[in-house]
Amino acid sequence: MNFDRLLSTVERRRKTIAVYSSDADDVADGFEVRNASVEHRRLPDAGSAGFAVVRDRDGFAGAIGLGELEEFVEPPIYSPWDEAFLTAEYRTLFELLDDSLFASLDRRQLLAATREIENRAWRVGRGTLQVGFQRLSILETQVGFYARLGAETALDVHVYGRDDWDPPVIPNTTVHAESGDEIGSFWFLAFDGGDDETQACALLARERAPGEFSGFWTYDPQIVDEMMTYLRNTYD
Amino acid sequence: MGRGDRETSGVGDGEIDDSVFYALRNRRRRFALYFLLEHESVSLAELADVVTGWIRTGEYGMATRAERDGVYASLVHRHVPVLEEADLVEWSDDRETVSRTNWPVSVSELVRLALTAETGEDES
Numbered sequence A: 001m002n003f004d005r006l007l008s009t010v011e012r013r014r015k016t017i018a019v020y021s022s023d024a025d026d027v028a029d030g031f032e033v034r035n036a037s038v039e040h041r042r043l044p045d046a047g048s049a050g051f052a053v054v055r056d057r058d059g060f061a062g063a064i065g066l067g068e069l070e071e072f073v074e075p076p077i078y079s080p081w082d083e084a085f086l087t088a089e090y091r092t093l094f095e096l097l098d099d100s101l102f103a104s105l106d107r108r109q110l111l112a113a114t115r116e117i118e119n120r121a122w123r124v125g126r127g128t129l130q131v132g133f134q135r136l137s138i139l140e141t142q143v144g145f146y147a148r149l150g151a152e153t154a155l156d157v158h159v160y161g162r163d164d165w166d167p168p169v170i171p172n173t174t175v176h177a178e179s180g181d182e183i184g185s186f187w188f189l190a191f192d193g194g195d196d197e198t199q200a201c202a203l204l205a206r207e208r209a210p211g212e213f214s215g216f217w218t219y220d221p222q223i224v225d226e227m228m229t230y231l232r233n234t235y236d
Numbered sequence B: 001m002g003r004g005d006r007e008t009s010g011v012g013d014g015e016i017d018d019s020v021f022y023a024l025r026n027r028r029r030r031f032a033l034y035f036l037l038e039h040e041s042v043s044l045a046e047l048a049d050v051v052t053g054w055i056r057t058g059e060y061g062m063a064t065r066a067e068r069d070g071v072y073a074s075l076v077h078r079h080v081p082v083l084e085e086a087d088l089v090e091w092s093d094d095r096e097t098v099s100r101t102n103w104p105v106s107v108s109e110l111v112r113l114a115l116t117a118e119t120g121e122d123e124s
Helices: A003-011 A066-073 A091-096 A107-124 A136-152 A181-185 A221-235 B018-024 B027-038 B044-057 B065-085 B105-119
Strands: A015-021 A036-042 A051-056 A059-065 A102-105 A126-135 A154-162 A173-178 A186-191 A201-209 A212-218 B008-011 B014-017 B041-043 B089-091 B097-100
Touching (some): A003 A201, A003 A221, A015 B044, A051 A066, A059 A066, A059 B044, A059 B065, A107 A126, A107 A136, A107 A186, A126 A136, A126 A181, A136 A154, A136 A173, A154 A221, A181 A186, A186 A212, A186 A221, B014 B018, B014 B105, B018 B027, B018 B065, B018 B105, B027 B044, B027 B097, B027 B105, B044 B065, B044 B097, B065 B089
Parallel strands (some): A015 A036, A126 A154, A154 A173
Antiparallel strands (some): A015 A051, A051 A059, A102 A212, A126 A186, A186 A201, A201 A212, B008 B014, B041 B097, B089 B097
């Protein structure tokens, strides 16, 4: 189960997204989901913003206002220990749209999803967190974050990246300097939830073109476990 | 309860049965009727999705599966029978589809008025 195969596993979990609004143009631009079909259903004109219904194989999975959906396209970025996280509205979207394979994610959207996972690990405070930076030099701007995460929690943190920078020693953090293509082309995070499986989460995205990613995040403990086991077995 | 004691009132050029006003006093029933303004018939499953999602739109947060299942049950057991009693909808024999009856203009206008008052943010 390498990263490519994980992406295709998730691709097979199809969802449908129906946008209900009075204007067909509301099928949001940039909201391109590869394993979900997006359809539009008309609402009578009245000036209300409309909403989206996400359905999976069990039917209704959730509904959310179009205003919130738009917020997702340009999400706010918080630091991992920001209290605003606990109430951040777009967080509901992460839950609604997990296991959706997004054909087009930019760095900002990935960073928002990354912060959601880091925040979860920070709050739980124990367990294993694996983070792929593509290149270790990207870690340079994040050393402050990770030093605090390592020092103030009981997390066992593993950081992966191409070997282009020598990071300082960070408490409770193991650095895996790699030379393979896979580590260089995927942005990923996986957190096992400590001893609480319901807190498990992961993000996996491939950089298809510079700054352009396709990938997914998930709260499915089985997918998280497959990813973490693969990483442990392949890059330790 | 029975059809014999119905009263009617005039709005514009038509007459509206009291049972229509009664139908409109519940929010879930109103949103079901709003959707039927645009769609002649709808599956009960979708109607439950729509009523759940639409009512939630104004409020922040996500409508959950449990919430939607509650709406579905209330449509089956309570609201669709009330709409049927008011002659606003017909229920298919398998009870899976709800269709709009031939609404008089006065009823359509009333429903549209309620829609604008309840969901409209601006005049359009």
